[in-house]
Amino acid sequence: MKLNKKDLILYAVTDRAWLNGRRLYDDVEKAIRGGATLIQLREKNLTHEEFKAEALEIQQLCRKYKIPFIINDDVELAIEINADGIHVGQDDMEAGNVRNLIGSEKILGVSVRTPEEAIRAEEKGADYLGAGAVFHTGSKLDAVEVSHETLKKICDAVKIPVVAIGGINAKNIHELSESNLAGVAVISAIFASGNIENSARELRNLSENFWG
Numbered sequence: 001m002k003l004n005k006k007d008l009i010l011y012a013v014t015d016r017a018w019l020n021g022r023r024l025y026d027d028v029e030k031a032i033r034g035g036a037t038l039i040q041l042r043e044k045n046l047t048h049e050e051f052k053a054e055a056l057e058i059q060q061l062c063r064k065y066k067i068p069f070i071i072n073d074d075v076e077l078a079i080e081i082n083a084d085g086i087h088v089g090q091d092d093m094e095a096g097n098v099r100n101l102i103g104s105e106k107i108l109g110v111s112v113r114t115p116e117e118a119i120r121a122e123e124k125g126a127d128y129l130g131a132g133a134v135f136h137t138g139s140k141l142d143a144v145e146v147s148h149e150t151l152k153k154i155c156d157a158v159k160i161p162v163v164a165i166g167g168i169n170a171k172n173i174h175e176l177s178e179s180n181l182a183g184v185a186v187i188s189a190i191f192a193s194g195n196i197e198n199s200a201r202e203l204r205n206l207s208e209n210f211w212g
Contacts, residue, residue: 001068001084001085001105001106001107002105002107003068003085003107003127003128005161005182006037006212007037007038007067007068008037008038008128008163008182008183009037009182009183009184009204009207009208009211009212010035010036010038010183010186010200010203010204010207011036011037011038011040011130011163011165011183011184011185011186012028012031012032012038012039012040012185012186012187012190012191012200013040013042013072013165013185013186014027014028014039014041014042014043014058014187015042015187015188015191015192016043017192018188018191018192024058025057025058025061027191027196028058028061029061030196030197030200031190031191031196031197031200032061032062032065032067032200033197033200034190034196034197034198034199034200034201034204035200035201035203035204035205036067036190036200036204037067037183037204038067038068038069038070039058039067039068039069039070040070040071040072040087041054041058041069041070041071041072042072042073042187048074048077051074051077052077052081055071055077055083056081059081059083062084068084068085068107069083069084069085070083070084070085070086070087070107070109071083071085071086071087072086072087073086073088073089073092074086075088075093075098075101075102078102078106079101083106084106084107085102085106085107085108085109085127086098086102086106086107086108086109087108087109087110087111087130088108088109088110088111089110089111090110090111090112090113090117094124095110095120095121095124095125095126096124096125098125099124099125099126107127107128108125108126108127109126109127109128109129109130110124110126110129110130111129111130111131111132111165112129112131112154113131113132113144113146113150114150114154115150115153115154115156115157118131118154118157118158118162119157119158121158122158122159122160126160127160127161128160128161128162128182129154129158129161129162129163130162130163130164130165131146131151131154131155131162131163131164131165132145132146132151132164132165132166132167132185133145133165133166134146134148134151134164134165134166134167134176135166135167135168135172136167137166137167137187137188145166146166148175148176148178148179151164151176151179151181152178152179152180155179155180155181156180161181161182161183162179162180162181162182163181163183163184163185164179164181164184164185165184165185165186168184168185168186168189169186169188169189169203170189170199170202170203170206173203173206173207173210174206174210176210177210181210181211183211184203184207186203189203190203
């Protein structure tokens with residue numbers, strides 16, 4: 001699957017911390033119905049087999065709705081299940097090595113915090129970048145905050161699309177409107193919401209107003 005810039009307008013990253021007994025599949029489907037344009041499956045505490053079983057379920061859901069399905073960090077799993085793509089951080093496998101493993105047809109996303117990291121990731125074959133954390137976030141405890149000035153510099157430094165991530169919600173998304181983003185990546189503002197579908201719809205509308 002080739003990445004379309006519009007696929008990044010509302011990039012939803014999963015987190016099972018707020019399931020409260022619900023199935024992740026059901027919560028992800030609510031997010032897609034609300035307007036999520038891409039799903040990244042992020043799991044830190046599952047075994048390989050548990051992660052694989054869950055990934056296959058969510059992959060089928062994304063195929064049903066015809067939106068990209070991205071695996072976070074686990075390059076081996078992404079290849080094994082033929083996911084649409086993989087997203088890696090600066091502390092994960094180097095982007096050029098990932099590109100060599102997944103080939104030219106798969107989507108490669110890379111997390112960056114500086115324009116220098118952004119340029120290097122683009123040179124190594126990244127299709128898009130996730131820049132942040134742009135606000136304080138509780139979803140990733142080791143996240144380093146990226147100023148909005150740096151975010152603008154990252155967007156201006158590369159030709160590939162950039163999504164902002166980290167603490168973004170309906171109340172603060174407007175603060176990013178002057179950056180040349182493709183969209184926003186959101187975790188808790190969708191999945192910790194009391195109404196996932198409505199929260200996704202509100203964020204989709206706001207994101208389209210700024211960058212659609």
